[in-house]
Amino acid sequence: MIMKYSRQRAAILSFLQTRKDHPTAEVVYSHVKEEYPNISLGTVYRNLTQLADNGMILRLSFGELGIDHFDADTSPHHHFVCSACSSVIDLQLKEMPFIDEEAGKNFDGMIQGHNIYFHGLCKCCLEKSPIQLNKCDIKCENLND
């Protein structure tokens, strides 16, 4: 379908572009709401889906189970997900151009690409004591909110 301009979509995209973390739809909503107090959460979801379908942003479907994150940086890079606080952090890695071909050798279909998700503990969570790590209400503040 043809994409007609809308102020709301522009605001959503431009907000995403200011962020190095990977906000959820809810976070996008709460921030864009400051500029457009009447914006609807459904509008945010619809536009995030639309932007992702058109390759202008990435939808990251992992991290906290069942909560999508969005990334305006579409250049090739990978992601780290903290198993304690669920923060999603960019991770540069030298290119592995042959990995898709390599994988294709044992595979009958067509491989178009891949994503690598690293997991472990982010810097902030590493510095917490084990007791703090078990308390689920202590959230990492390494991401500007």
Added chain:
Amino acid sequence: MIMKYSRQRAAILSFLQTRKDHPTAEVVYSHVKEEYPNISLGTVYRNLTQLADNGMILRLSFGELGIDHFDADTSPHHHFVCSACSSVIDLQLKEMPFIDEEAGKNFDGMIQGHNIYFHGLCKCCLEKSPIQLNKCDIKCENLND
């Protein structure tokens, strides 16, 4: 918490072990129901979570958006997700032992591991015409159900 034996959990695990595809909780439920007609869907979810927490199976949180898949094969391997039919297929790949160390060079936290998800079209979907691919009610049959 201590794991006490239960027939239901044993049936769930042994069903998963017969499968090379990666069933959802709903698929597990519908099959284990044949042996235990009274089993509850909640019981399936609870035991899948428990088995995954104890490292006896893997929870795969990607594929169809928001639907988890489960895998009784815990040996190191990767996965392919068909972007047309959402089938999840095993994919062997030569080991890349240094990838975590490599990624850690530009990262402040602790990297404990990674997952690689390939995407593209599976063999079955490759053989469909583009028109068929657009019809969402045509499902691939490459997985024994």
Added chain:
DNA sequence: ATAATAACAGTAATCATTACTGATTTAGTT
């Protein structure tokens, strides 16, 4: 300006998953 239609706000519905409850099963101990 007009008309066609994409997009909106607001709200209801969907659907995978989790939580709750009182009854049952397991497993260790007499």
Added chain:
DNA sequence: AACTAAATCAGTAATGATTACTGTTATTAT
């Protein structure tokens, strides 16, 4: 074999992210 504590169960209600619906508004081409 009976006893007890705790894990597990079946059944059901609740949760929460996301999507669909509806009547109205904004955008864009003519």
